[in-house]
Amino acid sequence: MKRLKLGMVGGGQGAFIGGVHRIAARLDNRWDLVAGALSSDPVRAQASADDLGLARSYTSYEDMAKAEAARDDGIDAVSIVTPNHMHAGPAIAFLNAGIHVICDKPLAATQDQADDIAHAVENARAKGTHFILTHNYTGYPLIRQARAMVARGDLGQIRVIQAEYAQDWLAQAPDPDNKQAAWRTDPARAGGGAIGDIGTHALNLASFVTGQRPAALAADLHSFVGGRMVDDNAHILLRMDGGARAMLWASQVAVGSENGLRLRIYGDKGGLEWGQENPNQMTFTRFGQPKQILTRGGAGTGPDWTRIPPGHPEGYLEGFATLYADAADLIAGTGDGALLPGIEAAMDGMWFIAACQASSAKDGVFISRGQ
Ligand SMILES: NC(=O)C1=CN([C@@H]2O[C@H](COP(=O)(O)OP(=O)(O)OC[C@H]3O[C@@H](n4cnc5c(N)ncnc54)[C@H](OP(=O)(O)O)[C@@H]3O)[C@@H](O)[C@H]2O)C=CC1
Numbered sequence: 094m095k096r097l098k099l100g101m102v103g104g105g106q107g108a109f110i111g112g113v114h115r116i117a118a119r120l121d122n123r124w125d126l127v128a129g130a131l132s133s134d135p136v137r138a139q140a141s142a143d144d145l146g147l148a149r150s151y152t153s154y155e156d157m158a159k160a161e162a163a164r165d166d167g168i169d170a171v172s173i174v175t176p177n178h179m180h181a182g183p184a185i186a187f188l189n190a191g192i193h194v195i196c197d198k199p200l201a202a203t204q205d206q207a208d209d210i211a212h213a214v215e216n217a218r219a220k221g222t223h224f225i226l227t228h229n230y231t232g233y234p235l236i237r238q239a240r241a242m243v244a245r246g247d248l249g250q251i252r253v254i255q256a257e258y259a260q261d262w263l264a265q266a267p268d269p270d271n272k273q274a275a276w277r278t279d280p281a282r283a284g285g286g287a288i289g290d291i292g293t294h295a296l297n298l299a300s301f302v303t304g305q306r307p308a309a310l311a312a313d314l315h316s317f318v319g320g321r322m323v324d325d326n327a328h329i330l331l332r333m334d335g336g337a338r339a340m341l342w343a344s345q346v347a348v349g350s351e352n353g354l355r356l357r358i359y360g361d362k363g364g365l366e367w368g369q370e371n372p373n374q375m376t377f378t379r380f381g382q383p384k385q386i387l388t389r390g391g392a393g394t395g396p397d398w399t400r401i402p403p404g405h406p407e408g409y410l411e412g413f414a415t416l417y418a419d420a421a422d423l424i425a426g427t428g429d430g431a432l433l434p435g436i437e438a439a440m441d442g443m444w445f446i447a448a449c450q451a452s453s454a455k456d457g458v459f460i461s462r463g464q
Pocket residue numbers: 102103104105106107108109110111130131132133134137154174175176177179197198199227228229272273276290
């Protein structure tokens with residue numbers, strides 16, 4: 094299997110998710126990280142590259158895109174792991190340079206930035222250049238199992254979706270030095286609060302598993318922490334385009350919750366329940382029959398997206414790595430990337446953020462797609 098060359102924008106000293114992407118890219122031996130513009134600060138960018146033993150370090154993503162595109166041994170793809178307002182610049186620069194883009198979520202901080210990215214993705218697609226958004230929870234084997242079960246009708250017609258993502262790390266005003274909190278609570282750099290940061294994951298998971306996209310929503314957004322300029326708690330009703338009704342709760346003030354992403358789906362024949370803090374098990378009930386516990390890679394499941402036998406736990410990092418493995422297959426032409434979130438999922442997330450804000454500003458009225 095040919096190894097691909099990866100670059101990274103963001104993910105330098107003090108950063109969170111860049112390190113996760115690096116682990117995920119290494120897990121299946123499909124990628125070598127060879128270049129980066131790891132910080133907005135030139136000194137920190139170089140120091141971060143030195144920490145990683147990275148041969149090619151750049152002080153700006155613009156220089157990196159130009160230089161890498163001009164090299165015979167330039168990167169195949171770039172991972173963008175900067176705060177939300179800093180996705181559009183690099184995504185467009187690399188797509189325009191013919192380099193595949195793997196970008197973290199949400200797509201952008203504003204609809205204008207998102208539209209600009211979507212335009213660049215459209216142009217790039219014609220040249221065979223791909224765009225992938227790391228809604229990484231889609232890489233969990235049992236989430237892919239759930240999607241396959243819904244598609245083959247095991248649950249019947251989907252009626253009800255309950256999706257939630259609850260955390261507590263922003264339950265009080267954060268330390269001003271908290272790098273991750275600083276931009277997430279700034280509307281200009283984040284776009285939305287809990288709805289953008291974690292609500293988009295819950296929405297994406299609901300759509301990924303059921304195949305239904307949001308058609309209309311009504312939202313009640315709130316900031317409980319004094320002085321906070323973005324929502325930290327959101328209750329949302331959704332009407333899905335396949336007829337299902339959904340409720341979505343996203344909270345960063347739910348004390349005792351860590352990364353409580355849960356998905357429950359009910360059809361006219363059966364129901365599924367899964368939570369990411371125990372991702373190796375999922376319950377499935379056929380109406381009128383005893384509840385079953387499905388295990389990752391265990392009896393009655395498949396096709397198999399796991400790396401080790403059932404009973405040995407896999408988790409967040411392996412799920413993330415599956416997106417990198419699928420991206421490698423897509424780029425190398427050995428896979429179709431059908432399960433990878435792309436620009437459509439990314440734009441659904443942007444619609445969701447804007448519609449939640451518009452609805453909540455009007456005291457929770459329903460906002461429809463296209464309105
Ligand atoms: N899929 C998932 O599970 C997760 C996704 N995310 C998403 O990933 C993104 C990053 O989040 P997180 O890691 O928590 O954020 P951090 O603040 O921890 O890291 C952001 C990084 O981007 C760098 N950066 C900022 N501007 C530039 C620039 N112009 N050029 C190069 N580097 C730059 C920062 O460096 P410096 O400050 O030195 O400039 C820092 O290294 C967000 O979009 C977030 O929503 C985050 C967590 C989990």
